[in-house]
Amino acid sequence: MEVWLLILGMALITFAIRYSLFAFPDLRFPPLVRQGLHYVPTAVLSAIVLPGMLIPDGQQWAFNSENAYLLAGVVTIAIAALTRHLLATIGGGLLVFFALRALLGQLPV
Amino acid sequence: MSRLQQFGYGCRDSLAMIVGIVPFGLIYGALASLAGLTLWQALGMSLLVYVGSAQFIAISLLTLGSGALVILLTTFVVNLRHVLYSAALQPYVGGLPQRWRLPLAFGLTDETFAVVQRRYLARGMADYGQWYHAGVALALYLSWVGSSLVGALLGQSVPNLAGWGLDFAMLATFIGIVVPALRNQPQIAAALVASAVALLCHAWPYKLGLMAAALSGIAIGVWLEQRQTRMSNGEAG
Incomplete structure (x- = not known):
């Protein structure tokens, strides 16, 4: 059961990140955040x-x-x-x- | 040109990536079985989460006995790079209706991005670009899910699979992704600092050393990049 909760949590996090900018076509990140993302x-x-x-x-x-x-x-x-x-x-x-x-x-x- | 044709072109252009995905799917499935996941759990993670690198990491963290919270945090940090992909494709996909944006976002992996970006840069949304995108996404999704299933079956039936050290495949993959990206000083510094902090803090509970290492690497990269920008601005002015 715990594994399934983990899988669901991972699925939600992953999808939220992938959908982030498709969901809000006008959203832009501040330059510092964008810079930081390049090193992730x-x-x-x-x-x-x-x-x-x-x-x-x-x-x-x-x-x-x-x-x-x-x-x-x-x-x-x-x-x-x-x-x-x-x-x-x-x-x-x-x-x-x-x-x-x-x-x-x-x-x- | 028809929608179906574009969909087919998308599948065709995915073939090279599929050759790369299938071995990882097999290894992921096998490692998931070895980590104690049932067949359905191993398959379910591929079906629902669908992100190779984070799945590998989650499995190795599970094997090391990490808690769920650490695995979720790690998933978040490791997946942050998808924000870059989402941002890069936003000009094309952002204008599509919701019923397109949802599935295309779900299928936005490193490999999908690599294939569709080339097409979008060359031709934009002309000739049913979203159908091409859908073909790529579906072909890659099915190859990942299918190979995960076969790998999980192998993991359950081949004796002694744990002793082979299949987890090295994950290290080799990450090396293959990181090393070519080390093209400038800030990237190299980020890699070195993250590695050093990870080694120093490896004994921290809940694998929190990984978080500390990632954040240190990102901070040093950003700091050096800004210093370089300031210095070149200074010279120009």
Whole structure:
């Protein structure tokens, strides 16, 4: 039940944001807010990516050569910087990640 | 040109995006199952919320044991970028009747925006622009919902799926979105500051460190951008 309430809440929030400016065709945001919006994706996603690489289980720092999330993450960042292509980044990143996990003997097979 | 034809063109131009969406839908569905959601809940989130990045984040927050309030707050912050899309399409969609604006707003994802914006910039609303938009939105919606369902089924039937580390797909996706956006100093500073604060505050309860990190990154980006503007104005004057 709680999960359904969460889903409904997320749906309402998401729709309200998407509908915001379609609902009020004359609405304009102040320049400061518009400026701030440009940094939202970068700030939020970076704040998820770095901890995901360095603290993969959400508890312990894993700054070591056994951490495939960290190693593959660095390679993925390099691929993204060089190709600037989303699919190439995801495909290449996943390939490197699973290759590393296999080499490190971390796959459940 | 007919409405149906435009609708078809919209579906056709969505194909490249669908190739990108389907793997994420599969992985989302699998991760949702692993996080303990039932098949209907995993599918319901895709059907009702329909925003890949926030769904991924919600699932990983659920896995980490975050509370609902934090997940809702995060959803809000992560989705704020849609205000930009809504603003960019407002000149075209704003004049349509309510029965068009509601569903088009619901389907306004990163991918939908990328495809329809190109068409609107080239031709505006000429030749049933809203039908093209509807074709894109529906094709992308169905591919997301369909692949989520298949992923959730896989997540429930494949043993040991949790041990594979599928969550790395989310990190790779976010890296692929962020890194190409780091084109100027304020964006780079926003990324660095947000990352550093997130690492320092990762132990804060309810994942509130994520909020602190996002707000710090946004603040530093805006501050640097304004400083740059002032400096270039100073030189010009």
